[in-house]
Ligand SMILES: *[C@@H]1O[C@H](CO)[C@@H](O)[C@H](O)[C@H]1NC(C)=O
Ligand SMILES: *[C@@H]1O[C@H](CO)[C@@H](O)[C@H](O)[C@H]1NC(C)=O
């Protein structure tokens with residue numbers, strides 16, 4: 001138990017160090033760079049500076065922001081780390097077990113539920129996205145969404 005806790009806090013420290021290392025922020029008031037885009041915990045969003053002022057922007061539908069050694073900008077889902085997108089998800093049949101719990105949707109901030117009136121696509125609350133990973137099921141804030149899904153690069 002104790003060992004597990006130590007490992008847990010070790011991983012937590014690593015995760016914090018790692019997130020500090022990437023230029024990603026929801027602090028939108030400070031210019032992080034005068035000539036580069038930087039990302040947000042929300043994988044669809046990015047920021048840039050114009051005359052010392054931070055401008056927030058969002059990628060087009062089905063495009064996601066990546067900032068690494070080779071790319072800085074919005075890329076289509078099929079070029080994104082698969083841990084960060086739901087390219088495989090489709091409308092559930094509601095007959096194969098998918099009727100028992102909410103299902104992921106290609107729109108990261110939505111999820112499907114099977115109801116008596118058929119499949120419904122429902123939105124998460126603002127600032128949250130859907131997770132079904134490692135025993136976590138539901139809508140979580142983007143920061144937690146990233147770590148639960150291992151979507152930690154870019
Ligand atoms: C995702 O769903 C939300 C809420 O229904 C909607 O506002 C948004 O436009 C959708 N985004 C995409 C990329 O379809
Ligand atoms: C940057 O991200 C893109 C898209 O996910 C990926 O194809 C590329 O390999 C990444 N480059 C590095 C250096 O990680």
Ligand SMILES: *[C@@H]1O[C@H](CO)[C@@H](O)[C@H](O)[C@H]1NC(C)=O
Pocket residue numbers: 083133134148149150
């Ligand atoms: C994330 O990575 C951890 C450790 O490598 C692994 O146990 C877990 O299954 C991964 N989660 C997802 C959603 O891939």
